Amino acid sequence: MIPLDERDRVSLIPNFFALKYHGHNMDHLDELENQSIFIMREAYKNFKNLAMLWSIGKDSTVLVWLARKAFFGHCPIPLVHIDTTYKIPSMIKYRDEFAKKWGLKLVVGKNEKALAEGMNHEKGRLVCCEALKTMGLHAVMEQEGYTGLILGIRRDEEGTRAKERYFSPRDKNFEWNFKDQPPELWDQFKTSFTPDTHIRIHPILHWTELNVWEYIHREKIPIIDLYFSNSEGKRYRSLGCAPCTFPIDSKARNVVEVIEELKNTTSAERSGRAQDQENTYAMQKLRARGYM
Amino acid sequence: MSNNGKVNLLNSRLMKLVIVGHVDHGKSTLVGRLMSDTDSLPTGKLDFIKDICKRQGKEFEFAFLLDALEEEQEQGITIDTSQIFFNTQKRRYVIIDAPGHKEFLKNMVTGAANAESALLLIDAYEGIQEQSRRHGYILKLLGLTQVAVVVNKMDLVGYDPEVYYKIKSDYTKFLSSMGIEAKEFIPVSAKLGINIAKTSEEIPWYKGPSVLSMLDQFPEKQLPTHLPFRFPVQDVYKFDERRIISGRVESGKVKVGDQVVFSPSNKVGVVNSIEAWSVENQPVEARASESIGFTLEEQIFVERGDVAALKSELPIVSTTFDVNVFWMGKRHLEKGRTYTLKLTTQEVLCEIVAFKRVVDASTLKTLEGQNFLAKNDVAEVTLRTVTPVVFDLFGSIPTTGRFVLVDEYDVCGGGIITTYTPNKTDRLRDEVRHRDFHWLKSDIKLEERAYRNGHQSTLILIVGPSGVGKAKLAKHLERKLFELNYQSYLLDGRNVALGVSADIESGQKKQEGEVLRRFGEVAKLFLDAGHVVISTSNVFNQEDHTDLRLLVEPCQVVEIFVTDTEELTENCDIKLSIEEAEKESEAANTIYNYLKNKKILTGHNYSI
Numbered sequence: 001m002i003p004l005d006e007r008d009r010v011s012l013i014p015n016f017f018a019l020k021y022h023g024h025n026m027d028h029l030d031e032l033e034n035q036s037i038f039i040m041r042e043a044y045k046n047f048k049n050l051a052m053l054w055s056i057g058k059d060s061t062v063l064v065w066l067a068r069k070a071f072f073g074h075c076p077i078p079l080v081h082i083d084t085t086y087k088i089p090s091m092i093k094y095r096d097e098f099a100k101k102w103g104l105k106l107v108v109g110k111n112e113k114a115l116a117e118g119m120n121h122e123k124g125r126l127v128c129c130e131a132l133k134t135m136g137l138h139a140v141m142e143q144e145g146y147t148g149l150i151l152g153i154r155r156d157e158e159g160t161r162a163k164e165r166y167f168s169p170r171d172k173n174f175e176w177n178f179k180d181q182p183p184e185l186w187d188q189f190k191t192s193f194t195p196d197t198h199i200r201i202h203p204i205l206h207w208t209e210l211n212v213w214e215y216i217h218r219e220k221i222p223i224i225d226l227y228f229s230n231s232e233g234k235r236y237r238s239l240g241c242a243p244c245t246f247p248i249d250s251k252a253r254n255v256v257e258v259i260e261e262l263k264n265t266t267s268a269e270r271s272g273r274a275q276d277q278e279n280t281y282a283m284q285k286l287r288a289r290g291y292m
Numbered sequence: 293m294s295n296n297g298k299v300n301l302l303n304s305r306l307m308k309l310v311i312v313g314h315v316d317h318g319k320s321t322l323v324g325r326l327m328s329d330t331d332s333l334p335t336g337k338l339d340f341i342k343d344i345c346k347r348q349g350k351e352f353e354f355a356f357l358l359d360a361l362e363e364e365q366e367q368g369i370t371i372d373t374s375q376i377f378f379n380t381q382k383r384r385y386v387i388i389d390a391p392g393h394k395e396f397l398k399n400m401v402t403g404a405a406n407a408e409s410a411l412l413l414i415d416a417y418e419g420i421q422e423q424s425r426r427h428g429y430i431l432k433l434l435g436l437t438q439v440a441v442v443v444n445k446m447d448l449v450g451y452d453p454e455v456y457y458k459i460k461s462d463y464t465k466f467l468s469s470m471g472i473e474a475k476e477f478i479p480v481s482a483k484l485g486i487n488i489a490k491t492s493e494e495i496p497w498y499k500g501p502s503v504l505s506m507l508d509q510f511p512e513k514q515l516p517t518h519l520p521f522r523f524p525v526q527d528v529y530k531f532d533e534r535r536i537i538s539g540r541v542e543s544g545k546v547k548v549g550d551q552v553v554f555s556p557s558n559k560v561g562v563v564n565s566i567e568a569w570s571v572e573n574q575p576v577e578a579r580a581s582e583s584i585g586f587t588l589e590e591q592i593f594v595e596r597g598d599v600a601a602l603k604s605e606l607p608i609v610s611t612t613f614d615v616n617v618f619w620m621g622k623r624h625l626e627k628g629r630t631y632t633l634k635l636t637t638q639e640v641l642c643e644i645v646a647f648k649r650v651v652d653a654s655t656l657k658t659l660e661g662q663n664f665l666a667k668n669d670v671a672e673v674t675l676r677t678v679t680p681v682v683f684d685l686f687g688s689i690p691t692t693g694r695f696v697l698v699d700e701y702d703v704c705g706g707g708i709i710t711t712y713t714p715n716k717t718d719r720l721r722d723e724v725r726h727r728d729f730h731w732l733k734s735d736i737k738l739e740e741r742a743y744r745n746g747h748q749s750t751l752i753l754i755v756g757p758s759g760v761g762k763a764k765l766a767k768h769l770e771r772k773l774f775e776l777n778y779q780s781y782l783l784d785g786r787n788v789a790l791g792v793s794a795d796i797e798s799g800q801k802k803q804e805g806e807v808l809r810r811f812g813e814v815a816k817l818f819l820d821a822g823h824v825v826i827s828t829s830n831v832f833n834q835e836d837h838t839d840l841r842l843l844v845e846p847c848q849v850v851e852i853f854v855t856d857t858e859e860l861t862e863n864c865d866i867k868l869s870i871e872e873a874e875k876e877s878e879a880a881n882t883i884y885n886y887l888k889n890k891k892i893l894t895g896h897n898y899s900i
Contacts, residue, residue, distance in 0.1 A: 026515065026581065028305030037583035038526070038540050045527045045596065070538075072585060073569040074531040155375045163372040165402070179371055183398035183620055183703050185405030185434070188634045188696040190703060208306070208377065219570065266333070 029215050032207055037070040038187060039166055039203040040150070044070075044077065046191040047148030047199070051107065053137075053292060054079040056091045057239040058223055059152035059204060062212055064104065065221050066203060077150065078105040080140055084132040085115060086241035094224045109140030121243045126286060128244075134290045138174060141198065150201045151292055156208045158270055160284045165190070166205055172196035174290030209269050210262045217255045229253045238270050245273060306377070306386040307512065310404045312431070313413030314421035315392035318444040322413065322482040323376055323389045324354025326503070329489035332378030354482070371396055373403035382508045392423050397430075397668050398620040401706065404431060408513040409438035411503070416455050416479070417448040420463055422654035428463075429653045429670060432470045433618055433708060435690050439467075440475045440506050446495065447481040453497045469656065475510075476500050515580040519543040520605035522684070522692045523552070524636035525598045529585065536567050537594055538585040542636065542691040546586075546600075547577040554598040555682040556609045556721075557846075558728045561588035580691075597638040599682040599692070603729065607684050607692060610718050611677045612645065614711040617697065618653070618670045621704030625665040625673075625697070633677060634703075635695035640681055642697075645674040665705075672710070680721070685709055716805055720839055723809075734820075741822030745779050746896035749819040749847050752826045752883070753837065756854035760870045762828040765854070768876040769883055770826050777896060780824045788814050808836050812843030819847040824892075848892065852883060 026034070043050055052067065054060045067075045081095060099106040111119070114131040121128045141149065155162045165181055167189035182190045193199060204212070216223055229235045234247035235258075248267075252258040311319045327333050345352045373390050390403035392413075404410065410431055414424050431439060441463060449455045460477045467474055479498050480487040486494050491502045501509065521544030529536045546552065550563045566575045567585045578584040588594075601607055619625050625644065633642040650662040650671040665671045686693030686708035697705035714722070742748050752769070754762045766782055773780035788811045789796075796803045811827075818825045841849050853864040854873040866886055873879050887893045 031305065031581070034540070034581055034583045041526050041538060041583070069569055070583070071529060071531060072534070072536055072567050076531065156377055159374065162374045162376075181372060181399070181402075183706075184402045185696065185703075185706055186691075186694055188703060190701075192632075192698065192701045194701060266331070268337070 029211065029218055032204075032211055033066065033069065033215070035206065036066050036203040039189075039201065040067055040070040042187075042189055042191070043148055043150055043167075043201040043203070046189075049144070049146050050077055050148040050150065051080045051140075051144065051146045052077045052150040053152070054081050054095070054104075054106075055152070055239065055292075056081070056087075056095050056224060057152070058212055058216065058227060059154065061098075061221060061223060062204060062207075062215060063150065063152045064098075064102070065219060068102070075102065075104055078107050078144075080107045080109055080137070080144075080146075080149075082109045082133055082136045082140070084136065084241050085110065086120070086132070086243055088226060088239070088242050088245075090226060091224060091239065098222070107140060107144065109136050109143075111136040111139060121241070125244055129286060129291060130289060132241075133292065134174070134286070137292070138290070147198050148201055149198060150203060152204055153202050153292065154207050154209070154212075155205050156269075158268075160287050161205075164202055164205055166202050167191065168200045168202065169193055169197050170200060170290060176288050176290070178284075178288060210259065213255060213259045213262060217259060223255070227258065229257075238273055240273055305512075306384050307507070307510065308386055308388065308406060308408045309411065309507065309510075310388040310390055310407035310409075310436075311411045311413060312390045312400060312404060312423075312427040313392050313442075314415065314418070314423035314427075315394075317392060317413045317415040317418070317421070317424075318482045319389055319392055319413050320355030321353065322411075322442065322444065322480075322488070322503070323387050324356075325482045325485055325488050326387065327376055327378050328354065329485060330378045330380060330504070332376075372399045380504055380508055385507065392427075394423060394426070394668055397426070400427065401430060401434070401618070401620065404436060405434050405706075407436060409440075409507075409510040410436050411440055411442050411507075412474075413442045413444050414459055414463065416443050416445050416459065419459060420466070424463070425466060425656060426653040426668065428467060428472070429470060429651075429656070430618060432472055433616055433670065433706070435686070435694070435708070437472050438475065438510055439472060440503075440510075441477045442503060443477055443479045444482050446479045446486065447484055451479070451495050456498075466656070476506055478503055478506060516543040516689065516691065517545055517580045519580070519689050520607075520684075521546050521550075521552075521600070521602050522607065522636075522689060523600035524638070524682075524692070525554070525594055525596050525600065526637050527596055528594060534567060534587055535591060536585040536587055537600075538583075539600075539637065540583045541578050541580050543580050543689050544602075545577060545579040546602075551603060552600040553603050553606060553729075554592075554594050554600050555607055556680050557594075557598060558725050559592045559594065559598075560603075560729070561590060561592050561594075563587075564589045597636075597682075599636060599638075606725070607682050607689075608712055609680050609682050609721055609725075610712060610714065611680050612674065612712075612715060613683070613709050614648070614672065614674050615695075615707040615709050616670065616672055617665070617705050617707035619665045619667055619705045621667060621699050621702065623699060623704075624667075625671075625699075625705060627663065629699075631704075632698040633675065633681065633695055634698060635681055635683055636692055638681055640677045640679055642675050642677040645676045648672040648674065683709055685712065717839055717842065720805075720809065720842060724842055724845070738820075738822065742894070743897060745822050747778050747824055747887075747893045748891075749822045750824050750887070750892050751815055751819060751840070751844050751847060751849045752824065752852065753840070753849060754826070754828045754852045754854065755837070756873075760854045761873045761876070762854055765873050765876045765879055766826050766828040769880045772880045772884060773824060773893075778824055778893065779822060780826060781818055782826045782828075783811075783815060783818060785811055785827065805839075808839060809843065812840050815840070816844050816847075819844055850883075850887070850890075850892070 052063060067077055111132050119128055119131045153161050163178060165184045169190060170176055226236045226239060229250045229252050233249060235250040235252060236247050252261045311323060313319055341356045342352050371391055373388050375386050375388050377386050388403040388407055390400040414420060443456055443459055456479045478487055478500060479495050480503060486492040487502045489504050522542040523539050525537055526539035529538055548563050548566060553560050564587045566578055568575055599607055627644050630641050630643055633640050647663050650659045650665055652659055653670045684692045693709045695707055696703045754766050756762055770780045770782040792814060793807055793810050796807060815825050850865050852866045854868050856870050868879055
């Protein structure tokens with residue numbers, strides 16, 4: 001066991017390249033990053049009309065960061081944010097601040113019709129998710145004519161996401177046929193498809209929640225402070241709409257403490273997301289119909 | 293905003309393992325048991341699943357922890373690969389549970405292709421089954437040879453060593469026929485947790501490791517940094533003043549200052565910088581599996597699909613090679629149809645030239661005389677691509693020696709390149725490559741000559757059967773261009789034969805290639821000098837024309853075909869009937885207009 005102060009010293013060595021090249025193997029974060037960048041570039045090369053979904057959460061913010069890595073400081077892919085109007089207000093403030101700071105092209109989508117008709121979670125959580133998120137996304141996709149959409153989902157989030165592909169086709173009704181997915185091997189992805197389909201691309205599918213936080217730490221990515229413990233000893237572990245997302249009890253006030261907490265937890269990441277708990281196959285049904 | 297403080301960066305790399313085997317031999321149960329025995333289940337997950345089982349009136353099974361799809365739990369089979377995470381004292385794992393049902397082979401392949409090592413499960417009671425063999429074969433084709441065999445359900449055979457040793461001996465024979473040696477055969481009962489997390493008293497005659505300690509012994513996959521440098525170009529970016537050639541180093545390494553050769557174009561450049569964003573220090577070297585970008589000292593045209601390598605260790609460039617392929621498509625793989633071959637970042641149309649051996653992967657028996665490949669089977673075939681592909685043999689550099697086949701919109705097959713025998717064109721290509729590397733370039737660039745001459749250097753071939761007036765047309769064209777102040781020259785094949793090839797007796801069959809090569813090299817010299825070279829030689833056939841194009845690259849070739857037949861030729865730019873060709877003045881005009889339209893004749897700069 002390395003003494004604590006010794007470990008801290010090691011992690012402060014500024015030159016990661018110097019560290020990396022001593023061994024035969026790559027640092028695990030480099031390994032994850034390199035694979036994600038490869039996928040991001042494949043998406044950019046193969047899809048004329050490509051967009052990236054930015055929920056303001058940690059995962060899609062890491063995606064934005066990876067895009068800037070992949071394209072050498074630029075983010076040539078427009079970002080789509082689906083605004084349900086029920087998001088926690090500071091998320092919108094954070095979104096606008098960084099969109100400006102990083103020079104991002106932001107496209108905000110809303111299901112105006114459903115909102116006008118008074119859609120909210122009291123009409124049923126799954127109904128609401130589908131109307132405001134899935135249908136909101138439909139509307140933007142149709143309006144902008146996107147054929148490829150990059151998302152920050154990960155295999156370790158929940159069971160049906162574990163069965164996803166990096167390049168995953170959706171039919172014209174947005175439906176995911178999880179029983180007949182294309183094979184994916186040696187980083188040769190599905191890039192040809194019939195005109196009425198679109199492809200969802202998942203560059204951080206192979207990352208874990210812990211990896212995401214370790215990467216945020218290493219890269220010093222500014223993350224919205226809802227993820228950190230507030231004065232009442234609570235933090236969000238997963239972000240969504242205010243009425244359906246609940247904070248967890250936590251003492252983790254910064255990235256380092258979040259990492260330490262995650263290394264010792266056995267509770268599920270999305271346990272604070274009400275729609276997942278609705279019924280046994282809630283997430284499968286939502287996702288088969290086009291949910292993110 | 294976050295306070296990015298200090299953190300313990302202990303290795304949280306995941307070891308990627310796949311579990312394969314016949315349907316119902318207990319893969320999901322084993323994975324569920326591993327999770328449970330290593331305390332890797334999220335709080336409440338076990339109760340959650342037990343609750344579902346109770347509601348659905350089923351007995352609890354560990355497999356339910358993994359089978360997330362409603363259909364999977366109802367049918368009791370894994371449809372798609374699922375991934376679960378667990379930790380041992382030594383490291384973190386991600387286990388890929390691959391379906392064992394024949395129908396879902398493509399999902400098994402998807403899972404196994406990304407793994408570093410594999411556990412192959414065999415049911416002690418049922419013994420070796422179809423998928424036990426098929427999966428073994430596929431692992432071999434995927435290059436996954438770090439394999440341990442788990443003999444499951446030992447409780448159902450009363451922990452009988454006879455059963456275990458019989459399976460061990462039979463399956464060892466099978467694996468060794470493919471050149472795989474299993475690291476261990478572990479007798480277990482996944483359901484009862486015997487020999488999973490630790491060795492058990494129930495099987496005193498087994499002295500080897502438990503499944504967990506076997507896993508901990510598997511070494512991590514090493515990156516192929518020791519192999520020759522290969523860099524398939526993924527894209528070229530011009531977001532700012534830098535022109536960055538991006539891609540992933542598939543093997544070997546490269547550093548700033550290295551001279552790299554791009555195949556198949558043979559263009560050469562020197563690495564000026566390795567670009568990276570938001571790093572402490574700009575890198576000076578890049579290694580296998582890094583997604584990077586670099587700039588070159590001088591701008592040359594490079595595009596996706598080109599492969600950069602060092603001059604001393606170049607990849608193979610060819611259109612014809614032998615492969616081992618496995619097929620997952622609903623339609624058969626067959627001759628006479630066109631498929632898309634995807635290899636590194638290259639995409640090329642291809643077809644099957646020959647089925648050398650088709651194998652039933654569940655028995656390893658050769659299917660004699662079968663000229664197609666059905667779903668779930670494997671074969672040795674010869675492939676031919678429409679344009680040359682850059683590759684290595686799988687045995688030398690795995691990452692550039694494997695490919696997938698796309699049938700219409702779907703990836704339907706995967707394969708590895710096993711052998712390659714250079715043909716005449718391949719040898720010529722090698723020679724051209726050698727010549728291009730050592731060519732002493734004039735200080736006057738081709739563009740400068742083109743600007744002065746008012747035209748690009750171009751080879752115009754007038755071809756067709758003899759006696760259709762090609763020679764007359766060629767003379768007329770030479771004269772017309774000359775009088776318009778263009779540098780035209782009629783290079784007759786006979787003149788080359790008389791002088792340059794005087795040492796070759798005419799009509800010598802085996803020397804035909806050499807005659808062609810010399811003609812091409814002479815043409816190349818005139819083209820290098822900036823001329824429009826016209827030739828009428830019809831001693832060459834279509835295949836020879838391909839070789840000629842190769843010899844005079846990067847100069848353009850314009851082919852004019854004089855004929856009355858309906859025959860279509862691939863590379864023909866202008867087709868003239870015999871009657872049209874006889875009106876040589878009009879025919880020359882047609883050609884002249886074509887050259888102007890194609891911007892080959894650009895016009896003079898009269899300020900000279």
